[in-house]
Structures are given as structure tokens and as C-alpha cells.
Amino acid sequence: MSEPRHKVDAGTGPVIPVRNSDPASLILGSVGRVANEFFEWFGSLGVFSWRVFRAAVTPPYEGRELIRQLDEVGSKSFPLVALAGAAIGVVISMEARYSLTRFGAKSMFPSTLVYSVIQVMGPIMTGLIVCGRVGAGIGAELASMKVTEQIDAIEASAINPYRLLAATRILACILMLPLLTLAGDACGLLAGWFAQTLVEPLSFHQFIESGFKGGTFNAFLPPTFKTAVYGLIIGLIACFQGMRTQGGAEGVGRAATNSVVLGSLFVILADVVLVKFILVAFP
Amino acid sequence: MASVYDIPLKQKQNDETCSVPVVAVEDLCKSFGGRAVLDGINLSVSRGETLAVLGRSGTGKSVLLRILIGLVTLDSGTVCIQGENIVGMALDKLGSIRKKMGFLFQHAALYDSLTVAENIAFPLDHHRPEMSKLERSERVHRLLAEVGMKKDSEKMPSDISGGMQKRVGLARALALEPEILLLDEPTAGLDPISSGEIDELILKLQRERQMASIVVTHDMHSARTIANNLALLDRGKVLIEGKFEDLQHSDIEFVQQFLKQS
Numbered sequence A: 001m002s003e004p005r006h007k008v009d010a011g012t013g014p015v016i017p018v019r020n021s022d023p024a025s026l027i028l029g030s031v032g033r034v035a036n037e038f039f040e041w042f043g044s045l046g047v048f049s050w051r052v053f054r055a056a057v058t059p060p061y062e063g064r065e066l067i068r069q070l071d072e073v074g075s076k077s078f079p080l081v082a083l084a085g086a087a088i089g090v091v092i093s094m095e096a097r098y099s100l101t102r103f104g105a106k107s108m109f110p111s112t113l114v115y116s117v118i119q120v121m122g123p124i125m126t127g128l129i130v131c132g133r134v135g136a137g138i139g140a141e142l143a144s145m146k147v148t149e150q151i152d153a154i155e156a157s158a159i160n161p162y163r164l165l166a167a168t169r170i171l172a173c174i175l176m177l178p179l180l181t182l183a184g185d186a187c188g189l190l191a192g193w194f195a196q197t198l199v200e201p202l203s204f205h206q207f208i209e210s211g212f213k214g215g216t217f218n219a220f221l222p223p224t225f226k227t228a229v230y231g232l233i234i235g236l237i238a239c240f241q242g243m244r245t246q247g248g249a250e251g252v253g254r255a256a257t258n259s260v261v262l263g264s265l266f267v268i269l270a271d272v273v274l275v276k277f278i279l280v281a282f283p
Numbered sequence B: 001m002a003s004v005y006d007i008p009l010k011q012k013q014n015d016e017t018c019s020v021p022v023v024a025v026e027d028l029c030k031s032f033g034g035r036a037v038l039d040g041i042n043l044s045v046s047r048g049e050t051l052a053v054l055g056r057s058g059t060g061k062s063v064l065l066r067i068l069i070g071l072v073t074l075d076s077g078t079v080c081i082q083g084e085n086i087v088g089m090a091l092d093k094l095g096s097i098r099k100k101m102g103f104l105f106q107h108a109a110l111y112d113s114l115t116v117a118e119n120i121a122f123p124l125d126h127h128r129p130e131m132s133k134l135e136r137s138e139r140v141h142r143l144l145a146e147v148g149m150k151k152d153s154e155k156m157p158s159d160i161s162g163g164m165q166k167r168v169g170l171a172r173a174l175a176l177e178p179e180i181l182l183l184d185e186p187t188a189g190l191d192p193i194s195s196g197e198i199d200e201l202i203l204k205l206q207r208e209r210q211m212a213s214i215v216v217t218h219d220m221h222s223a224r225t226i227a228n229n230l231a232l233l234d235r236g237k238v239l240i241e242g243k244f245e246d247l248q249h250s251d252i253e254f255v256q257q258f259l260k261q262s
Helices: A023-057 A063-075 A078-102 A106-147 A150-156 A161-199 A204-211 A217-225 A227-243 A248-281 B061-069 B091-098 B116-127 B133-146 B162-173 B192-209 B220-226 B244-248 B253-261
Strands: A005-007 A016-018 B023-032 B035-045 B050-055 B076-081 B101-104 B180-184 B212-216 B229-234 B237-242
Touching: A023 A161, A023 A227, A063 A106, A063 A161, A078 A106, A078 A161, A106 A150, A106 A161, A106 A204, A106 A217, A106 A227, A106 A248, A150 A161, A150 B101, A161 A204, A161 A217, A161 A227, A217 A227, A217 A248, A227 A248, B023 B061, B035 B050, B035 B061, B035 B212, B035 B237, B050 B061, B050 B220, B061 B076, B061 B101, B061 B180, B061 B212, B101 B162, B116 B133, B116 B162, B133 B162, B162 B180, B162 B192, B180 B192, B192 B212, B192 B220, B212 B220, B229 B244, B229 B253, B237 B244, B237 B253, B244 B253
Parallel strands: B050 B212, B050 B229, B101 B180, B180 B212
Antiparallel strands: A005 A016, B023 B035, B023 B076, B229 B237
């Protein structure tokens, strides 16, 4: 902030400080502050990531807590992911049928649905759904623990909070995302087939055979397993936001919101990068 | 408030050597936002002794306790726990020191997703894997009985009062049978009878286990009952340290004012 200039009031009144109102200085100051916060955030995230990684690979391991988190992230997200997957399947089914019929390519319906769900919509939909549910939950839970000194209490008890709280949650997200994606894809394909069958009967066997015809593992496995990266992003950002919270209830709300917003943003950006990587690495 | 999460990965180890007693603080300085909260603090506590730290609100008493357990980093000075300087110590090594210490937080800091019994068992689950389930349960129930919370073992922290949470927090701090006890306002929020019971418990621990304790308190009656020495903080410095009689006979105006208002 620039030094205030003083305006002398013609010998009779007090000296009145006058702030520098030069627009260029104000804009540069704001940009500088934002840039500083931007790099500070990434720097802190890097330090946090290193500490979590180091805690995760050194014993003692928190097996019981990991299993609990696998249940929290996996089992409890399944109904939502399944429902969302089914909805996506029905929507794609209806849209694809209409478009393909217009262009006289109705026979391509099964493969269109299969490839759309497994390669594109299934992974990103699962990532965003889990980010919303799990990311907000982890962010809020850890933020609440931070502001009520529970994380300090864990540390004072000679237990590494990075290992107990962060590493277990992040690992659970990494392991569960591909499984949830498979579940979401399965529900999407099933619902999409069912929606098609209601309009024009098609046996499930025929649907599957036709849908996966000509496909290889390279076409289906990489898009599913790329969601492990989404899990890493969701878990890492949620834990980071939660464990650095300050400011009471407002801070907890902010942590939960930021976990979802930043997690979603980075999942979408990661999708762009990973799609390109998969196209190059698994042609 | 700065914490170990904010420190650089490698902090310069303070190589100054330490001597007995059990807890020794030398020239401890800590500032927040340019304001010196602790300014050249010197304290020591031996085995079987209790030191009560008194002072106005906001004078850094809780910060002092947090520095002793390593939750807050200091700006300069040394903190020796059983002869080992913990300043700049690696987290894993600091963990082995922390296992010998029990800490009671000002607001208990109970784990709100665990029951009262599970809260007390938490450090045992992590650090005493050799204990059988029965042994662990017996210790938990003995500790609950000592703090008068035996009937509430299956309740959640949100279902009990602040004073009861404080008692559970004390039981949790004692779970690993520490050699050093750090208590932040142990009797705050308790009725006079419960306060007396907690004071008795601290005295018993001092006698039977020769525990060294540092107690931050505003309760002058409790301080007089349990403490061998009292230290009065003001503006970041130890204004006076000694027995209660030393404080009574002090000619420092702030000391007399503090005693009169207590």
C-alpha cells in the first residue's frame, strides 16, 4: 500500500492524510495480491501433499480408518452414483435415438450409448457427483475438527493427523472412484437399454454384443481408471481445505464450498488433460 | 494461529544442550502479527511438582502450553522436555516425547464422532496395541471413575455439558499414564465440588505417580491447593514466580491487584 500523502489545510486546520487514488496503482496492487495468494495456495498445497505422501508411506498404517473411509466414500456414494448413472443413460438413450434416426444410423445406437457412457459421461459424471458429496463432506468434517481443536488433540496424542485423517481419505477416494465409475457405467447402460426397449424392443444380449463390438480393453479401461486421478484431486483438495481452516463456523462453510468448487474445477481440467493423454498413449 | 502445519519442512535444530528438570523453558519468545505474546519466558518444573501459570486473559498462557507440546512453534528460546530440546525436532521424534505428556485443552477438544469411552480409548488404541480389549476397557472405566463420569461412558460429547467434557478430556489426557501433564483451565466451567474433586485428583497424581504438571488457571483457590509454585504472566513476561506467600508479600502493584480480584 502506498504511503498516504498529507494535504495541509491552509494554515488553520489539522493535517489531513490523502490516500493515493491513482487507478493504476490500485489495479497493480490488487493484481499483485491475487497473484501472491494464487502462488501461496499452490505452494501450501505442495507442502501439504508432500507431508501426506510421507505419512502415507511410513508405518504405522491406519488400516482400520482406511476401511472406514472406503465405506464412507464407496458404499455411501453408490446409491447417488447409480441413480445419476441411470439418469445419464436414459438421457443419452433418448437423445441418441432421435439423432441417429434422423441420420439413418439407428443400428449404431448400442455402440453410441456404450461409448458415450463409458468413455465420456460416466467418468466425469461420477467424478463431479463424488466431488459434491464426498468433497464437501470431507472438507466440512476436517474443517469442523480444525476449528474445535480436535486435530490439535490428535497431534498432541502423538498421532500423525496427516496419516490418520488425510492419507486414509485420499487413498479411499483413489480406490473407490474407479469402482464407483464402473457401477455408474453399468447403471447407465442398463437404464439406457431399458429406455430403448420401451420404445423399440432390443434384447439385452444383442445390445451388449452390438455395443461392445470391435472394442478393446484400451477403449474402456483407461477412461475408467483415469477416475483414480479424480479421486486423488477430490481427496487432496478437500483434506487441504479442511485442515487449514480458520474462522469458526464461517470458515467451515467456506472450506466445504471451496472443496467442491475447486475440486470440480480441477477434475474438469484434469479430464481435458487425461483424455488427450489416453488418446495418445492408448490409440 | 500459526501451527506446525505452517512451519518449513526442515526447521533449524536448536543445538543448545539441556539439563534437568523435567520441563525447562529458557528465553522463550513468541509473537503473532508483530505483537510479542511471550517475551523471554523462563520456567522450570521438576518431577512431582505442579506449577500454576496465572495471568490476565490474552497474556499467552495457553500459547505457552501449546509451545510445550509442540503445537505452536516459538520464535526463539529453548524448550527442554526430560532433557531433550524439542525446538525444531522432527515430528516422529517429537511423537515419542508427546507420548509421555498428557494435554487437556481449554475446551476439552473431544472427538465428536466418538463416545466418551471411545475418546479415552483413542490414544490406547493407537499406542498400546499390546493391551487386550479387556485391559483397555478396564483402564477406560477406571479413568472415568476417577473423574466421576462412569455413568456417561456411552454418551456422545454433544450430549454432555462443558464441565463434563472437561472431565472426559482430563481422563483422556491421563490414558497413557503420562509423566508430564499440561492442563489448560482444568476447573473452568465446573461446580465447586467437581473442581475440588479435580484438584484432589491432580494432587493424587502428583503424590503417587510423581507427575510434573503445568496448570493454566484463573482459579486462585485451585492454584493455591494444587501448585507448589505459581507464576504470574503479564505483558509476555513472568512478573513473579514462587509460592503463594511470595505473591502475597510482593510489592508489585499488578500482583496485589490480581490477588485482590481473584
